[in-house]
Amino acid sequence: MEKFDVIIVGAGAAGMFCAAQAGQLGRRVLLLDNGKKAGRKILMSGGGRCNFTNMHTEPAAYLSHNPHFCKSALARYNQWDFIDLVNRHGIAYHEKTLGQLFCDDSAQQIVDLLLKECDAGQVTLRLRSEVLSVDRDDNGYTLQLNGTSVQAEKLVIASGGLSMPGLGATPFGYKVAEQFGLKVFPTRAALVPFTLHKPLLEQLNTLSGVALPTTITAQDGTLFKEAMLFTHRGLSGPAVLQISSYWQPGEFVTIDLSPATSLDDFIHVQREAHPNLSLKNSLAKILPKRLVEVLQELKQIPDVTLKQLNSKQQGELVSTLHQWRVQPNGTEGYRTAEVTLGGVDTTQLSSKTMEARDVPGLFFIGEVVDVTGWLGGYNFQWAWSSAWACAQAL
Numbered sequence: 356m357e358k359f360d361v362i363i364v365g366a367g368a369a370g371m372f373c374a375a376q377a378g379q380l381g382r383r384v385l386l387l388d389n390g391k392k393a394g395r396k397i398l399m400s401g402g403g404r405c406n407f408t409n410m411h412t413e414p415a416a417y418l419s420h421n422p423h424f425c426k427s428a429l430a431r432y433n434q435w436d437f438i439d440l441v442n443r444h445g446i447a448y449h450e451k452t453l454g455q456l457f458c459d460d461s462a463q464q465i466v467d468l469l470l471k472e473c474d475a476g477q478v479t480l481r482l483r484s485e486v487l488s489v490d491r492d493d494n495g496y497t498l499q500l501n502g503t504s505v506q507a508e509k510l511v512i513a514s515g516g517l518s519m520p521g522l523g524a525t526p527f528g529y530k531v532a533e534q535f536g537l538k539v540f541p542t543r544a545a546l547v548p549f550t551l552h553k554p555l556l557e558q559l560n561t562l563s564g565v566a567l568p569t570t571i572t573a574q575d576g577t578l579f580k581e582a583m584l585f586t587h588r589g590l591s592g593p594a595v596l597q598i599s600s601y602w603q604p605g606e607f608v609t610i611d612l613s614p615a616t617s618l619d620d621f622i623h624v625q626r627e628a629h630p631n632l633s634l635k636n637s638l639a640k641i642l643p644k645r646l647v648e649v650l651q652e653l654k655q656i657p658d659v660t661l662k663q664l665n666s667k668q669q670g671e672l673v674s675t676l677h678q679w680r681v682q683p684n685g686t687e688g689y690r691t692a693e694v695t696l697g698g699v700d701t702t703q704l705s706s707k708t709m710e711a712r713d714v715p716g717l718f719f720i721g722e723v724v725d726v727t728g729w730l731g732g733y734n735f736q737w738a739w740s741s742a743w744a745c746a747q748a749l
């Protein structure tokens with residue numbers, strides 16, 4: 356049986372970074388993954404350019420049953436530490452919006468960075484390795500793989516969440532947690548598009564592809580000011596992905612379709628200047644034309660000129676456009692979700708080391724843990740920070 360100091364399951368963002376750090380600290384590390392490539396999600400991320408961190412990373416950008424848990428790791432290895440590493444590898448990047456940093460060229464550069472760091476730590480990387488079972492005795496952890504078994508004093512679970520099963524996602528991490536008596540919070544797809552009930556979807560279907568800036572608010576009051584996109588299944592775009600993490604089935608979201616312009620003020624000014632202009636043409640100056648047409652077909656925008664618009668009609672219009680209440684049918688689920696909410700209960704882990712308090716030598720890092728970031732580089736930063744904290748303790 357082959358023996359290592361540390362075995363890490365999952366060669367994604369967290370697993371590769373942890374392996375590299377632990378290797379460079381002198382540990383003999385075996386890094387296992389079920390796929391034929393390391394870092395598959397990284398390659399897909401950020402539209403192929405990997406939004407690898409966010410300059411505004413702070414604990415408030417993370418959801419967890421225990422919101423304090425992420426603080427220590429995020430402070431000890433922060434966004435500027437990872438940006439330094441990216442700089443040391445000579446990777447060019449830019450801020451797209453809202454502090455989100457993307458590679459100028461390709462997400463492959465981040466995977467290459469991680470592979471080089473793993474090489475520097477003499478990490479043994481084994482791909483296409485399915486872990487069949489995990490056992491623990493006085494020598495540490497023994498893992499049965501297809502055909503062989505491997506052993507190490509310490510085991511790090513970095514197998515991610517359930518989103519995108521096509522990219523190798525499995526419930527492995529949650530099962531190991533349960534096997535060793537740790538609680539796992541129910542999981543749910545997050546950063547995911549909404550689907551709509553059929554009647555509404557049919558009314559809106561010609562809007563597929565239309566995008567506009569919005570402010571979107573969940574029933575608990577959480578709000579995001581970002582773009583929304585109509586799709587042939589429902590609603591997507593950054594605003595919708597963000598709010599999906601705060602939405603529960605059956606709830607409404609409220610969407611301001613004109614967040615930058617007060618419609619009352621706009622109509623007042625327009626009516627003075629162009630009283631005979633149709634309301635539709637006037638609104639098309641600040642809203643996508645197709646959206647205005649559909650809303651007129653649905654009788655949400657009356658077919659009148661500005662001077663004909665009465666105050667009751669204006670009140671209804673303003674409330675429709677500034678406070679459009681939508682009850683999603685559901686989400687597109689794990690198939691397209693960027694992340695998974697829930698996971699291994701953090702109250703049973705050390706926030707300093709990520710080790711299970713009652714199971715010495717067993718660590719959980721990255722998305723498998725009940726810490727989920729907003730859209731915008733926050734999830735990779737959690738992967739880097741939790742991996743780094745763990746590696747120092749290996």
Ligand code: FAD
Nearest residue numbers: 365367368369389400401406515523527721722732734735
């Ligand atoms: P993962 O990266 O999911 O890695 C887990 C690894 O474990 C995988 O390689 C998997 O194959 C392997 N594995 C699973 N089960 C087993 C098993 N039983 N045996 C062996 N190996 C196993 N976040 C951002 O911050 N910025 C972005 O731009 C961004 N874009 C994204 C785009 C897409 C399409 C998706 C799906 C996600 C995106 N995310 C982004 C989220 C981000 O990718 C994840 O939060 C992050 O990858 C989590 O890292 P991880 O190492 O914990 O898990």
